[in-house]
Amino acid sequence: MLVFISPEPDMSRVHIPDALRLEVAKLAGFRCEYCRRPEADSFIKYQIDHIISLKHKGATILSNLAYACPICNANKGSDIGSILEDEDIFIRLFHPRKHDWFEHFEVVEGAIHPKTDIAAVTIKILDLNNISRILERLDLIKAGIFP
Numbered sequence: 001m002l003v004f005i006s007p008e009p010d011m012s013r014v015h016i017p018d019a020l021r022l023e024v025a026k027l028a029g030f031r032c033e034y035c036r037r038p039e040a041d042s043f044i045k046y047q048i049d050h051i052i053s054l055k056h057k058g059a060t061i062l063s064n065l066a067y068a069c070p071i072c073n074a075n076k077g078s079d080i081g082s083i084l085e086d087e088d089i090f091i092r093l094f095h096p097r098k099h100d101w102f103e104h105f106e107v108v109e110g111a112i113h114p115k116t117d118i119a120a121v122t123i124k125i126l127d128l129n130n131i132s133r134i135l136e137r138l139d140l141i142k143a144g145i146f147p
């Protein structure tokens, strides 16, 4: 297996073996593990996210990989956390392999609401409540495939 890691890590340059990709997708139930949008509803192939990014020396192993829609993956980038307004405390992002989505988030009329600070920074950084995403989610709820 050839793995090329550049000084500015770029997911498109990291080879994820097909078997590992499939294992991550199955674990995720073929949904984005951040916004929970089902891949079957999307016209774009979902991506493998390094939960702890390559920039932060995260490994390409199952326990550090998540299934992510292209929007969540692009918004997350190499981030691993953030701070909330008026606070100086660093809060890590939601970790799909360690955290339970429903313990951290709840859906209210299409918007994803935080139950924890981890959820709050994840919603902020991944822009989970962008109006177009809320509208899409309302359609998914109507179709009975969300959350």
Ligand SMILES: [Zn+2]
Pocket (backbone or CB within 6 Å): 032, 033, 034, 035, 036, 037, 068, 069, 070, 071, 072, 073
């Ligand atoms: Zn997503």
